[in-house]
Amino acid sequence: MKHRLLAQYPLALPGYQYLSILHESDNAIILLANNPSGSPVVIKRFKFDASHLPQDLINEFILESKALGLFAHRGLVQPLDAGIASGALYMIMEYVQGVTLRRHLATIGTPPLAQALQWFEEITLALGVIHGIGLLHQDLKTSNIIVRHDQSLALLDFGLEIRLLIASGFLREDEIYCTPYYISPERIIGDPPDERTDLYALGVILYELLVGHKPYESNTLSELLKKHAVAPIPRLPDNLSVYQPLIKGLLAKFPENRLQSANLVVRLLQEISQRVNAGSSIS
Incomplete structure (x- = not known):
């Protein structure tokens, strides 16, 4: 398979x-490789012909990749380099050993509450780093999060290539680029994404971590999208109701009613945790 691809x-x-x-997707192949010094890295090689893309768009992609790589945040899989070779655009990233959060949850089931909240905070902080340099993730989901062997998390795919996919014809301007289980209501009707779009997906992940399943599920795509658009925000079980303000603030149907930044999400989580801890010490 490697030689064929x-x-x-x-x-x-x-x-x-x-x-x-x-991994192979519609628009890229993901390779495990050793770099010239013998260290393992991951290379994302895009399938489209980069020679047809505007040079300023390519330069922007390379600069954004390198800018994100400068942060070396543990919650992000670090980009190491990007460029063009053999007429193809590529990105080199650090190799993070582990499994996806999706696979991990399928194996262990619902994690203990303390672990779920720690993971949620790690994801939120990493998302804040992405937003802090003016980028959006646009495809936040459990299969784009790696669980390391020490149980810490690292986010994959930072939405850097969205404009390239549109320019190359792999994606239409009005096409939704995300997973239906994590899609925000405004994206369903074609509104452009912003930070709050990522925060909606974050809310889906929080619900999944706390309850063990997604807030909206269906056997048909149309019904699933309808639930995201109009179904009431689900209530957490009574023993988790203290975290309902987070769910409400992240899964609000209208972006203006959501928590407006990753920093505000972390602040609310910490406030809730302080109340929980204070109640435990009193009892």
Whole structure:
């Protein structure tokens, strides 16, 4: 499979040894490789022909990749480099060993409350870093989060390539680029995304971590989208009701009614935790 895909989508990076294909999507292949010094890295090689893209768009992608890489935040899979080779655009990222949060939850079920809240805070802080440099994630979901062996988390895919996918024809301007289980109501009707769009997906993840399933589920896409758009915000079980303000603030149907930033989400989480801890000490 590796040889077939590399023959179809070549990428000549001197000194890099390609080890295996980690994933293939409609628009990219993800390779595990050793860099020239022998350390493992992950390379995302886009399938579209970069020669047809505006140079300023390519330069913007490379600059944003390198800017995000400067933060070296543990909650983000760090971009290491980006460029063009063999007519293809690529991004080199650190190799983070672990499994996706989606797979981890499928294995362990609903995590203990303390673990769920710690994970939620880690995800929120990492999302705040992305938003802090003017980027959106646009595809936040449990399958884009890696659980390391020490149980810490790292976010994958930072929405850097959205404009490239549109310019290359892989994505229409009005096409929704996300997973239906995590889509915000405003994206369903075609409104442009902003930070609050990511925060809606964060709310879905919080509900999933606390309860063990997603807030809205359906066997059909149309019914699922309808639930996101008009169904009431689900209530948490009584033993978790103290966290309902977070769910309400993240899953509000209208962006203006949501918590407006990752920083505000963390602040509310800390306030709730302080009340919970104060109540425990009194009792």
